[in-house]
Amino acid sequence: GARAFDDPEMLLSTYAEAPAHCIVTDIMMGDIDGFSFADRIRAMDPAIAIVFMTAWPTTANAVDSVRRYGGLDYLEKPLDEARLLAAVAEGVTWSRQQRGIRARTEGLSRRERQVFDLLVQGHSNKAVAAILALSPKTVEDHRAAIVAKTGANGLAQLIALAQ
Template sequence: MADAIYVIDDDLDLAQSLARLFGRHGLEAHAFADPAGLPSVQRGGEGGLCIVTDIMLGDDNGFDVAQSIRAWAPSAAVLFMTAWPHTADAVDAIRRHGGIDYLEKPIDEERLLRSVSEGLAWSRERTLAARAIERLSAREREVLGLVADGKSSKAIANVLGLSLKTVEDHRAAIRAKTGAHLLEDYVRLGRALPINLGDK
């Protein structure tokens, strides 16, 4: 399925303008004034999904929207935009709420297009990794996460209270199910493991 972009702003004219901008660059984009409409258009497939949301949304805010999006689209990339930029908000957006970028209004179109392109690529990679992880058992996911953190098989055995052979068997199963061989493969898959964004 093709990539898609959802633009959320209580100024619907602005949201539609940005959607048209994406459309002119060959990207599928939809505009929303209310984030409540998003779950009705959630998608399947392996295409990337990028959410571009204003921080101030009437009674809602973009940070809360980002949290709710993770419930039904954990592989979506999120970009925040605002007319009232604050450094603290920018740091919060990126670190705590899983944002890809933080854009100030009026929007720099070149930066927006570049950030959305990066976000869609990130989303596609995370979607594929999540599909691979679905094939793993709960214990294999634990081992995957520890390998991604740089721990050796011996260290993992100590952490999980397993024999070294059992850990190696789990790693062999992970390789067979996901194709992961190098540490960078484990790190890439590890990024798609379920996380609590509030703890970041």
């Protein structure tokens, strides 16, 4: 269910006990703006979807909301209810996918995570070895460990997992 907060500090202070999949936040608030709020909530939960809204839309804020602050959407007030509901539904789906990926990849070591990230970007074992200054055999060993830990049965599933 949905829960409203008048004060972003209250949400931040209680978030750990009741995490959400999607947060809709104004850009202009009292002591904290929506972008500072987004930075703080994202530090607590990288898998939270954020939808920004504002009565004072600017192209710069729209771009920043997505590029710098990971916003899923940027809505103008008065809000279009159908678009808001669609954005929240999309946010919940995205957040659940992110949490699923994190659950399957949280057991990876730091090095395995680096190898995973490069592999799913499309780099070959040889390229990953060169980038990370490892031997191709070491990359193969890491790749085998990644497949075992994530339950994926090959590169295609690893890429699907990362998307």
